[in-house]
Amino acid sequence: MARRKRSELGDVATRDRILESAKKHFLKSGFQAAPLRKIAEDAGFTSGALYGYFASKEELFYAITDPVAKAAMKKLDSIRAEMDTPPAEKRLLSMGRIYYPHIPEIVDVFLSDRDAVKLIVYGSKGTKYEHFVYNIVSRNIDVINDAVGKTKGRVHTLEREVMDTLVEGYISTLVRLIVSDKDRETIIKCMEAVGRVYENGIVALMHVGDTKKRSSAKGGRK
Amino acid sequence: MARRKRSELGDVATRDRILESAKKHFLKSGFQAAPLRKIAEDAGFTSGALYGYFASKEELFYAITDPVAKAAMKKLDSIRAEMDTPPAEKRLLSMGRIYYPHIPEIVDVFLSDRDAVKLIVYGSKGTKYEHFVYNIVSRNIDVINDAVGKTKGRVHTLEREVMDTLVEGYISTLVRLIVSDKDRETIIKCMEAVGRVYENGIVALMHVGDTKKRSSAKGGRK
Amino acid sequence: MARRKRSELGDVATRDRILESAKKHFLKSGFQAAPLRKIAEDAGFTSGALYGYFASKEELFYAITDPVAKAAMKKLDSIRAEMDTPPAEKRLLSMGRIYYPHIPEIVDVFLSDRDAVKLIVYGSKGTKYEHFVYNIVSRNIDVINDAVGKTKGRVHTLEREVMDTLVEGYISTLVRLIVSDKDRETIIKCMEAVGRVYENGIVALMHVGDTKKRSSAKGGRK
Amino acid sequence: MARRKRSELGDVATRDRILESAKKHFLKSGFQAAPLRKIAEDAGFTSGALYGYFASKEELFYAITDPVAKAAMKKLDSIRAEMDTPPAEKRLLSMGRIYYPHIPEIVDVFLSDRDAVKLIVYGSKGTKYEHFVYNIVSRNIDVINDAVGKTKGRVHTLEREVMDTLVEGYISTLVRLIVSDKDRETIIKCMEAVGRVYENGIVALMHVGDTKKRSSAKGGRK
DNA sequence: AATGAATGAGGGTTCATTCAT
DNA sequence: CATGAATGAACCCTCATTCAT
Numbered sequence: 001m002a003r004r005k006r007s008e009l010g011d012v013a014t015r016d017r018i019l020e021s022a023k024k025h026f027l028k029s030g031f032q033a034a035p036l037r038k039i040a041e042d043a044g045f046t047s048g049a050l051y052g053y054f055a056s057k058e059e060l061f062y063a064i065t066d067p068v069a070k071a072a073m074k075k076l077d078s079i080r081a082e083m084d085t086p087p088a089e090k091r092l093l094s095m096g097r098i099y100y101p102h103i104p105e106i107v108d109v110f111l112s113d114r115d116a117v118k119l120i121v122y123g124s125k126g127t128k129y130e131h132f133v134y135n136i137v138s139r140n141i142d143v144i145n146d147a148v149g150k151t152k153g154r155v156h157t158l159e160r161e162v163m164d165t166l167v168e169g170y171i172s173t174l175v176r177l178i179v180s181d182k183d184r185e186t187i188i189k190c191m192e193a194v195g196r197v198y199e200n201g202i203v204a205l206m207h208v209g210d211t212k213k214r215s216s217a218k219g220g221r222k
Numbered sequence: 223m224a225r226r227k228r229s230e231l232g233d234v235a236t237r238d239r240i241l242e243s244a245k246k247h248f249l250k251s252g253f254q255a256a257p258l259r260k261i262a263e264d265a266g267f268t269s270g271a272l273y274g275y276f277a278s279k280e281e282l283f284y285a286i287t288d289p290v291a292k293a294a295m296k297k298l299d300s301i302r303a304e305m306d307t308p309p310a311e312k313r314l315l316s317m318g319r320i321y322y323p324h325i326p327e328i329v330d331v332f333l334s335d336r337d338a339v340k341l342i343v344y345g346s347k348g349t350k351y352e353h354f355v356y357n358i359v360s361r362n363i364d365v366i367n368d369a370v371g372k373t374k375g376r377v378h379t380l381e382r383e384v385m386d387t388l389v390e391g392y393i394s395t396l397v398r399l400i401v402s403d404k405d406r407e408t409i410i411k412c413m414e415a416v417g418r419v420y421e422n423g424i425v426a427l428m429h430v431g432d433t434k435k436r437s438s439a440k441g442g443r444k
Numbered sequence: 445m446a447r448r449k450r451s452e453l454g455d456v457a458t459r460d461r462i463l464e465s466a467k468k469h470f471l472k473s474g475f476q477a478a479p480l481r482k483i484a485e486d487a488g489f490t491s492g493a494l495y496g497y498f499a500s501k502e503e504l505f506y507a508i509t510d511p512v513a514k515a516a517m518k519k520l521d522s523i524r525a526e527m528d529t530p531p532a533e534k535r536l537l538s539m540g541r542i543y544y545p546h547i548p549e550i551v552d553v554f555l556s557d558r559d560a561v562k563l564i565v566y567g568s569k570g571t572k573y574e575h576f577v578y579n580i581v582s583r584n585i586d587v588i589n590d591a592v593g594k595t596k597g598r599v600h601t602l603e604r605e606v607m608d609t610l611v612e613g614y615i616s617t618l619v620r621l622i623v624s625d626k627d628r629e630t631i632i633k634c635m636e637a638v639g640r641v642y643e644n645g646i647v648a649l650m651h652v653g654d655t656k657k658r659s660s661a662k663g664g665r666k
Numbered sequence: 667m668a669r670r671k672r673s674e675l676g677d678v679a680t681r682d683r684i685l686e687s688a689k690k691h692f693l694k695s696g697f698q699a700a701p702l703r704k705i706a707e708d709a710g711f712t713s714g715a716l717y718g719y720f721a722s723k724e725e726l727f728y729a730i731t732d733p734v735a736k737a738a739m740k741k742l743d744s745i746r747a748e749m750d751t752p753p754a755e756k757r758l759l760s761m762g763r764i765y766y767p768h769i770p771e772i773v774d775v776f777l778s779d780r781d782a783v784k785l786i787v788y789g790s791k792g793t794k795y796e797h798f799v800y801n802i803v804s805r806n807i808d809v810i811n812d813a814v815g816k817t818k819g820r821v822h823t824l825e826r827e828v829m830d831t832l833v834e835g836y837i838s839t840l841v842r843l844i845v846s847d848k849d850r851e852t853i854i855k856c857m858e859a860v861g862r863v864y865e866n867g868i869v870a871l872m873h874v875g876d877t878k879k880r881s882s883a884k885g886g887r888k
Numbered sequence: 889a890a891t892g893a894a895t896g897a898g899g900g901t902t903c904a905t906t907c908a909t
Numbered sequence: 910c911a912t913g914a915a916t917g918a919a920c921c922c923t924c925a926t927t928c929a930t
Contacts, residue, residue, distance in 0.1 A: 166415075
């Protein structure tokens with residue numbers, strides 16, 4: 001009935017129209033609640049047509065989300081690999097230096113399909129990406145804690161839970177910025193600012209830790 | 223058929239068993255995808271039995287989530303009211319001082335029903351709590367920006383987007399801690415640490431801003 | 445919760461309160477659509493309480509409708525019996541004379557519980573009274589046709605279908621008047637007027653029949 | 667499972683089979699009590715199949731009843747419009763003359779789908795047609811009373827309630843004939859006969875009124 | 889006498905999926 | 910390639926009825 005002719009749309013392939021419509025509905029309602037029939041209708045087809053391109057609703061979801069998810073994992077893995085090059089006991093200190101220049105690349109990977117990232121973050125309940133962000137966070141926490149453990153010599157580090165919290169907070173902030181509709185430059189600017197806030201804040205906190213230990217907890221808030 | 227005698231289950235009231243089972247399923251599958259019949263079955267009843275206690279699936283959800291949501295809003299509102307007492311131009315500076323002592327209270331409110339908070343945060347799609355955290359974040363951002371705007375005299379503030387990002391990050395961290403299964407003391411400790419990191423980090427960043435302005439952006443990372 | 449104390453209601457017995465409430469709901473929604481629970485609640489009880497007085501929803505309906513239905517059948521049967529007393533071949537002519545004086549009695553029987561009659565007429569789908577009026581009509585038609593058949597000598601009667609239609613119309617009018625909320629005197633007045641209209645109208649029609657037969661259908665509408 | 671091949675059933679389209687089955691069940695049980703599942707099963711389908719053709723149970727009902735209801739209203743409206751053409755003070759007298767020739771048309775409209783009319787009359791509780799006949803009756807009563815009121819000069823009219831009763835009786839008779847399974851010619855014949863009975867009967871009754879008034883109620887039954 | 893809890897069957901409706909055409 | 914018809918399971922919810930208390 002409301003079927004649009006292909007010619008009206010230039011050369012937009014069927015598959016792409018389906019993906020576009022699916023994105024829209026998955027974003028609006030999430031994976032579980034988005035009805036396949038409406039996805040198909042908005043693309044100008046009947047729901048049966050989808051099965052010529054995707055084996056199931058879930059595969060359709062992955063057709064949208066897999067590329068950015070894989071690209072992101074690849075990018076993060078390569079950065080992690082780079083971080084692993086220094087000797088174990090120096091790894092912690094070099095991390096920041098290695099990491100910072102990669103920020104724009106990371107952002108660009110995620111921005112290559114922002115809607116797909118939104119989908120992963122907000123609409124993936126019921127799919128394999130349900131815990132995607134959580135998994136990234138966990139891995140980073142592990143990496144850092146591993147580095148902390150292997151750092152030789154006295155190292156003023158924060159307590160484990162605080163460190164974890166900050167790592168998770170940093171990554172979550174990154175993710176939130178990606179899905180925030182801010183433009184690329186703003187995101188990068190914010191990421192850098194947040195990075196510095198964390199860096200400076202952590203340094204300051206560790207000095208307090210020093211002081212505290214030396215002066216047997218004389219000051220401190222509360 | 224599967225009707226269990228109350229004696230077999232001790233004195234757990236029906237309503238409580240339903241709530242418990244509902245919590246479990248809502249947590250696992252989210253509001254929309256959790257089937258009422260399974261909730262009922264896991265509680266040892268038929269699905270019709272639920273309707274003796276709750277008018278609808280949604281009401282069942284709210285029976286779990288309303289108490290902590292209302293308590294949280296009340297607590298946050300009262301803190302915001304307290305923050306409004308200083309004269310407008312001094313509000314920004316006093317915020318932290320007023321806010322910090324309330325952290326344990328805030329944590330306690332949320333911890334009064336941790337699962338309910340998880341539900342609100344992760345499983346409320348399709349309910350009135352869908353945007354609960356987002357709303358809290360928005361309000362806090364507004365309050366702070368309002369205070370910034372009214373602060374008399376030269377005020378070294380961060381750019382608007384960075385500030386918003388940090389506020390959102392802070393609150394999100396709080397929420398994540400609540401739903402993280404850490405114990406109360408750890409959460410409070412982390413919240414205070416994160417608060418100090420943000421505070422010190424922001425102060426450091428603003429000094430850089432000073433320097434930058436004075437020396438026409440000589441340094442700074444990339 | 446909203447349970448009224450018996451003392452507040454004087455000596456209104458439980459059973460009567462249930463019947464009253466049932467009447468209300470059956471009238472509003474019909475037998476099938478009226479929920480027992482609401483009937484019970486409006487009477488100030490729980491739905492289980494009904495089963496102390498009535499074996500089923502259907503029995504509750506009959507508790508309301510049986511009395512007037514039986515009384516009506518009895519009254520109509522006695523009138524029919526009286527009509528049967530004249531010799532078969534004179535029965536037709538005496539019918540009207542015998543019937544008319546009973547009109548007020550018939551009306552009074554139905555008015556003894558007007559709501560119950562409404563129930564039978566409008567809300568009895570799914571019960572044994574579904575075809576109550578239809579049955580009365582059928583019986584009257586049979587009686588009259590029987591009398592016509594046994595009337596000796598030339599009798600100018602209308603065609604069978606027309607006669608049936610008129611009988612049904614007359615009785616239906618009676619029923620509609622009963623359920624019309626008009627007062628007793630008005631109903632009787634209308635019944636008598638309608639009776640005369642039918643009588644005079646039929647007489648006139650039969651003369652036309654005469655004329656028609658004699659003058660070989662010269663006139664007549666269309 | 668019970669899916670029958672189309673060939674086994676000739677060329678009866680699915681939609682028509684559903685409508686047919688729906689008609690059957692709606693007639694038997696009424697709109698509310700007729701289960702969609704059984705309607706579907708009797709048509710040879712699963713209940714979900716209905717929703718490919720009708721948006722809801724109610725729409726299915728209207729798919730059956732709307733056509734005849736609309737056609738009937740249109741026909742009656744056009745007749746009413748025609749009756750409105752004479753000057754107001756002569757309207758009453760011309761009504762019958764205008765109306766009678768339309769009887770066959772009215773009958774034909776209703777007979778175009780007799781089962782649908784039965785549905786409207788007997789099985790429409792819970793739908794927009796619940797008061798269809800009542801509305802027609804009301805409108806006709808209004809029209810006639812309006813004409814009576816505007817008739818100039820002495821007019822021997824019956825008392826208001828009697829008049830209303832007769833109008834309602836006449837229309838109800840028409841409706842009952844339609845749903846009576848009599849054939850078209852019989853119905854028309856009966857309608858005309860009933861019309862004449864009413865006409866002659868009313869004329870006779872009005873003369874009695876004359877006499878009564880002149881002779882101060884000397885005679886009259888009872 | 890009445891409750892209140894619970895059942896179990898059934899209600900209308902939605903939806904991912906299949907498949908002949 | 911795409912449709913359109915249909916399935917079948919699952920969904921939330923309602924209700925007459927039962928029964929221990």
